[in-house]
Amino acid sequence: MTAQGVVAQGVKRRFGAVEAVRGIDLTAVPGEVTALVGPNGAGKTTLLLVLATLLVPDAGQVTVAGFDPVTQADEVRARMGWAPDVFGLYDNLTCREYLVFCGEAMRLAAAKARTRASELLEVASLTEHADQPVHTLSRGQKQRLGLTRALVHEPEVLILDEPASGLDPRSRVDLRVLLRRLAATGTAVLVSSHLLGDLEELADRVVFVDRGATVGEHRIDQLPTNVAPRPWRLRSLDLPALLAALARTGYDHDEPTPAGVDVRLNGDEAAAALIAGLVRDGVPVVSCHPLGGQLEATYLELTT
Amino acid sequence: MTPQGIRVVARQEFTIRIRAGRWRWLLSIWFVLLLLVTALLKLSVDNIDTGDAQNKGVVVYGGLTLLMLGLALLVVPSLGAQSVNGDRERGTLATLQVTRLTAGDIALGKFVAAWGTSLAFLAVTLPLVGYCMFLGGVPLLRVLAVTAVLALLLGTVAAFALCLSSLLARTTTSGVLSYLVVFALTIGTLVLFGLGAALTRENYTEVTTCPTEQQLIEQGVPEADRPNILQGCTVSSFASSRTRTDRVWWLLAPNPFVVLADAAPQLPPETAAEKKVRLADEARGISRINLRQADPLGALGRTVRRLRSKPNADGLILSVLTGRGHKPVWPWGLGFDVALGAGALWVTARRLRTPSRVLPRGQRVA
Numbered sequence: 262m263t264a265q266g267v268v269a270q271g272v273k274r275r276f277g278a279v280e281a282v283r284g285i286d287l288t289a290v291p292g293e294v295t296a297l298v299g300p301n302g303a304g305k306t307t308l309l310l311v312l313a314t315l316l317v318p319d320a321g322q323v324t325v326a327g328f329d330p331v332t333q334a335d336e337v338r339a340r341m342g343w344a345p346d347v348f349g350l351y352d353n354l355t356c357r358e359y360l361v362f363c364g365e366a367m368r369l370a371a372a373k374a375r376t377r378a379s380e381l382l383e384v385a386s387l388t389e390h391a392d393q394p395v396h397t398l399s400r401g402q403k404q405r406l407g408l409t410r411a412l413v414h415e416p417e418v419l420i421l422d423e424p425a426s427g428l429d430p431r432s433r434v435d436l437r438v439l440l441r442r443l444a445a446t447g448t449a450v451l452v453s454s455h456l457l458g459d460l461e462e463l464a465d466r467v468v469f470v471d472r473g474a475t476v477g478e479h480r481i482d483q484l485p486t487n488v489a490p491r492p493w494r495l496r497s498l499d500l501p502a503l504l505a506a507l508a509r510t511g512y513d514h515d516e517p518t519p520a521g522v523d524v525r526l527n528g529d530e531a532a533a534a535l536i537a538g539l540v541r542d543g544v545p546v547v548s549c550h551p552l553g554g555q556l557e558a559t560y561l562e563l564t565t
Numbered sequence: 566m567t568p569q570g571i572r573v574v575a576r577q578e579f580t581i582r583i584r585a586g587r588w589r590w591l592l593s594i595w596f597v598l599l600l601l602v603t604a605l606l607k608l609s610v611d612n613i614d615t616g617d618a619q620n621k622g623v624v625v626y627g628g629l630t631l632l633m634l635g636l637a638l639l640v641v642p643s644l645g646a647q648s649v650n651g652d653r654e655r656g657t658l659a660t661l662q663v664t665r666l667t668a669g670d671i672a673l674g675k676f677v678a679a680w681g682t683s684l685a686f687l688a689v690t691l692p693l694v695g696y697c698m699f700l701g702g703v704p705l706l707r708v709l710a711v712t713a714v715l716a717l718l719l720g721t722v723a724a725f726a727l728c729l730s731s732l733l734a735r736t737t738t739s740g741v742l743s744y745l746v747v748f749a750l751t752i753g754t755l756v757l758f759g760l761g762a763a764l765t766r767e768n769y770t771e772v773t774t775c776p777t778e779q780q781l782i783e784q785g786v787p788e789a790d791r792p793n794i795l796q797g798c799t800v801s802s803f804a805s806s807r808t809r810t811d812r813v814w815w816l817l818a819p820n821p822f823v824v825l826a827d828a829a830p831q832l833p834p835e836t837a838a839e840k841k842v843r844l845a846d847e848a849r850g851i852s853r854i855n856l857r858q859a860d861p862l863g864a865l866g867r868t869v870r871r872l873r874s875k876p877n878a879d880g881l882i883l884s885v886l887t888g889r890g891h892k893p894v895w896p897w898g899l900g901f902d903v904a905l906g907a908g909a910l911w912v913t914a915r916r917l918r919t920p921s922r923v924l925p926r927g928q929r930v931a
Binding site: 276311313314315316317330331334335338339341343345347348349350351353354358362363365366367368394410 | 569570573574577580581584585655656657659660661662663664665666667919920921922924
């Protein structure tokens with residue numbers, strides 16, 4: 262049996278003089294959510310276009326759902342759903358018409374396409390907007406509709422480019438729940454995103470890319486700790502006393518803001534030691550917490 | 566590529582077009598414009614003193630058809646010129662390409678929608694065509710042939726526009742270029758033909774020969790006259806120059822107006838009864854216009870057929886009037902145009918094929 266999910270090895274793609282992807286390795290396993298993380302221009306979208314059967318890579322081995330997206334594009338398309346970072350919707354169709362059209366484009370029978378459209382409208386909580394034209398939807402609703410389009414043929418592999426950008430917190434939670442549910446039913450989900458806080462709760466694995474190449478591939482629960490000093494935020498009832506204590510003990514800190522004072526610390530032990538010291542000095546500390554998650558710290562360390 | 570795939574795309578495109586545009590208004594304006602033209606043509610025909618009032622429809626129909634083609638050539642390019650690159654700009658093309666629809670499905674579906682929309686304009690004018698038939702002198706066969714050729718020509722232009730929209734990244738560029746293609750087909754062919762014809766100018770010597778006695782007998786010249794003709798005849802020659810349009814007629818052939826006019830079946834010639842009436846009128850000093858000879862389509866068709874003929878071909882003068890004895894031009898012109906249109910569709914489908922290797926400058930996949 263060939264490998265399922267997504268397997269990409271040594272993918273390269275250049276556009277004229279620009280080498281957009283210079284060697285990305287990535288795997289996305291069925292039943293897991295894999296996050297693709299990297300700065301703008303790192304080659305994420307280009308890689309996803311290769312996986313989505315839209316671009317021919319210059320080099321590298323790629324299989325999606327066990328098929329080659331270049332030579333077996335139709336087989337891949339039958340098993341893969343892709344949602345780009347633009348909506349790509351037809352403004353004048355209603356939500357239902359749009360989903361029925363997408364179903365028919367996926368060669369579903371007309372009746373099947375209609376029932377599937379109703380199911381997906383439910384999934385996207387768009388049932389009450391089903392017969393409204395797409396241009397009346399809010400940004401979040403459009404985003405959800407764009408995502409459900411990719412689900413129309415119940416794909417084995419789901420590829421999402423920035424699915425959460427521009428979504429409100431509530432919709433982001435809904436998206437997270439939906440993607441986890443899809444993964445639980447055996448779908449291989451590959452998501453590119455900048456929202457690292459969300460990814461930490463969503464993804465099982467994370468692939469870091471920078472300047473067109475893979476720079477790290479980790480399980481979320483096994484991210485390297487102590488990679489670099491990261492900011493922790495301190496709040497105290499007595500700001501001058503806190504600043505004085507920090508100055509005395511020689512900790513580097515940023516300008517205080519109403520939110521607190523940020524201090525760079527090397528890992529949890531350093532934080533515990535600092536708090537112990539401050540309490541000992543009688544500084545009324547209210548809170549001390551790391552800024553950004555472990556994922557963000559790793560991201561900042563691995564990318565430039 | 567499957568019929569279902571083409572149908573899915575075409576239906577989708579139709580729905581979007583119908584909801585996006587103010588079609589009712591556009592089609593109404595179109596109809597009113599052509600209605601005015603028809604009315605004016607009818608009025609002017611009424612002012613002509615003719616011997617064949619039962620043929621009034623001929624001139625009205627000819628004028629209406631040529632004008633309709635002219636207007637359609639202004640409308641049709643805009644129907645397809647943003648079809649592909651517009652979808653690219655809106656980000657809807659890539660989502661279509663990752664479905665199981667093939668590039669051929671998408672290209673042909675879009676073409677069917679653009680062509681179908683242009684045929685709606687044709688359909689709206691059918692009542693006016695019916696009125697022309699009611700006025701008389703327009704056989705059904707002529708209407709069928711003209712409508713079919715008109716539809717094919719509009720399809721060709723729609724295919725060109727679609728192809729340009731797949732080749733160029735910007736919708737404005739493809740729009741302008743589509744109109745330039747129409748310009749090349751209409752004015753461009755005319756200019757090229759004129760320039761080409763000027764190059765074919767040649768000097769020649771015309772030699773008048775004397776008939777033999779045998780030829781005179783065959784032509785039924787009375788025996789008494791024969792010696793005079795034979796003795797009075799001298800072989801003479803004079804130098805002159807002429808344009809050999811028979812060498813460059815094909816430059817004019819792709820012109821849509823030429824194709825349409827020449828493809829319209831020629832009307833029947835003057836009947837014996839009509840001739841009798843005309844001669845009687847002429848004897849009384851009345852000159853009347855035969856409306857079938859004034860048919861704009863027929864006149865244009867006869868002209869281009871004459872351009873295709875070699876000079877001094879047998880019975881030239883006579884055939885100028887009847888249009889008989891000359892080879893038609895339209896099969897070449899229409900064949901060329903339709904082949905070009907089919908080629909344009911093929912290019913479009915190729916350009917829509919994914920995964921793609923090369924992208925044009927400044928173009929995003931999605």
